Amino acid sequence: MNTVSNLEYFKVFLYVARAGSVTEAAKELSISQPAVSQALKQLERQLGVELFSRVSRGIQLTGEGEELYSYVQKGYEQLQLGVDKIRQMKNLEAGEIRIGASDMTLQFYLLPYLERFHEEYPSIKVTVTNAPTPETLSFLEEGRIDFGIVSTPFAKQPGVESVEVRQIEDIFVAGRKFLPYKNKMLDLQELEHLPMIFLEKNTSTRSYMDSYLREWGVEIAPEFELATSDMIVQFALRNLGVGCVVRDFAQPHIDSGQLFELRFNHMIPKRSFCVVRSTRMAMSGAARRLTEIMGIEQEQMENR
Numbered sequence: 001m002n003t004v005s006n007l008e009y010f011k012v013f014l015y016v017a018r019a020g021s022v023t024e025a026a027k028e029l030s031i032s033q034p035a036v037s038q039a040l041k042q043l044e045r046q047l048g049v050e051l052f053s054r055v056s057r058g059i060q061l062t063g064e065g066e067e068l069y070s071y072v073q074k075g076y077e078q079l080q081l082g083v084d085k086i087r088q089m090k091n092l093e094a095g096e097i098r099i100g101a102s103d104m105t106l107q108f109y110l111l112p113y114l115e116r117f118h119e120e121y122p123s124i125k126v127t128v129t130n131a132p133t134p135e136t137l138s139f140l141e142e143g144r145i146d147f148g149i150v151s152t153p154f155a156k157q158p159g160v161e162s163v164e165v166r167q168i169e170d171i172f173v174a175g176r177k178f179l180p181y182k183n184k185m186l187d188l189q190e191l192e193h194l195p196m197i198f199l200e201k202n203t204s205t206r207s208y209m210d211s212y213l214r215e216w217g218v219e220i221a222p223e224f225e226l227a228t229s230d231m232i233v234q235f236a237l238r239n240l241g242v243g244c245v246v247r248d249f250a251q252p253h254i255d256s257g258q259l260f261e262l263r264f265n266h267m268i269p270k271r272s273f274c275v276v277r278s279t280r281m282a283m284s285g286a287a288r289r290l291t292e293i294m295g296i297e298q299e300q301m302e303n304r
Contacts, residue, residue: 006043006046009040009042009046010043010072010075011029011076012025012036012039012040012043013039013040013051013068013069013072014069014072014076015028015036016036016040016052016059017052017061017065017069017072020057020058020059020060021059022036022037022040022058022059040052049062049064050062050064050065051064051068052065092123092124092285092286092289094123095123095124095286096124096125096126096127096284097124097125097126097127097284097287097290098127098129098144098145098146099126099127099128099129099145099146099147100128100135100136100139100140100144100145101129101130101131101136101148101149102131102132102136102149102150102151103130103228104151104168104205104229104246104248105151105273106130107248108168108246109166109273110128113290113293113294114126114290116293117290117293120293121286121289129145132202132203133151133203133204134202134204136148136149136276137150137154137276140160140276140277140278141278143278143280143281146277146281146283146284146287147275147277147283147291148275148276149165149273149274149275149276150162150204150273150274150276151204151205151272151273151274152164152204152208152271152272152273152274153204153207153208153211154274160276160277160278160279161276161277161278161279162274162275162276163274163275164272164273164274165272165273165274165275165294166272166273167270167271167272167273168246168247168248168270168272168273169246169247169270169271170208170209170244170245170247170268170271171244171246171250171261172191172243172261173233173236173242173250173253173254173259173260173261173262174236174239174241174243174259175236175237175238175239175258175259176239178194178242179260181262182260183263184263185263185264185265186262186263186265187264187265188213188216188218188264188265189217189218191213191218191220191242192218192219192220194241194242195223195224195240195241195242196220196222196223196224196241196242196243197222197223197224197226197232197236197240197241197242197244198220198222198225198226198232198244199225199226199229199232200225200226200227201225205229209244212268212269216266223240223241229245229249230249232244232245233245233249233250233253233259236250236259237253237258237259242262275291275294275296
């Protein structure tokens, strides 16, 4: 017996068993009584047992029918729960979004959009996996996230689409101990003689700065290699060295005069935050809605 092709028979069986009447079941199903009777006969024939017995007030389940009903009822309830869940997900009343983002992309790009999305769709669970760009791209490839927010540069990968959403700028900052360097136009080579504070090597920011400085023949051996840009700023505030960070992290302290920005005779090219997704995975309705709130149309992702 092909169960999948005969699911309709089981639905008819369920309605008749509940109603205890072919006539009432036909009304509830909006089909004819002969159609109901025919479906029951087909089901009984294929199972090789009688499912109903005729009684004075209609029909009642046989022993075999009672046994089958206990399973069909549970299965139908689970099926209905599944349908209801899908409806809730479609209407953004339930579901989950999985995002990959670093501290930087979360703090200086994604967070306001997450706040707005949560206000509009409080029933949607949002999971943010915090990781630098290389790991976020790996999570995307493994299907562990719906989309990621990364910073350039990163190696283009087959099956990954990206959209640039915001520019960022790398700068070098220092505290009062290094005031002699303030307002001076420096050569990048001078960084080799200063105590430097950089991010760890498994980040796109560190890879970018190492690559950029090498282009000008500058090799840096940092005194401190830290896990977060916030900590770089804190080390710089304590005059432990010159910190290399994205401007957003240091700007409040530059504005307050606690830190100053070093100036160089070569401009450091700006980079970008990008939203990345896999072409191999369909985005959920909730994830698509969040990207819409972020100002990214689906066509933008598909045309990259």
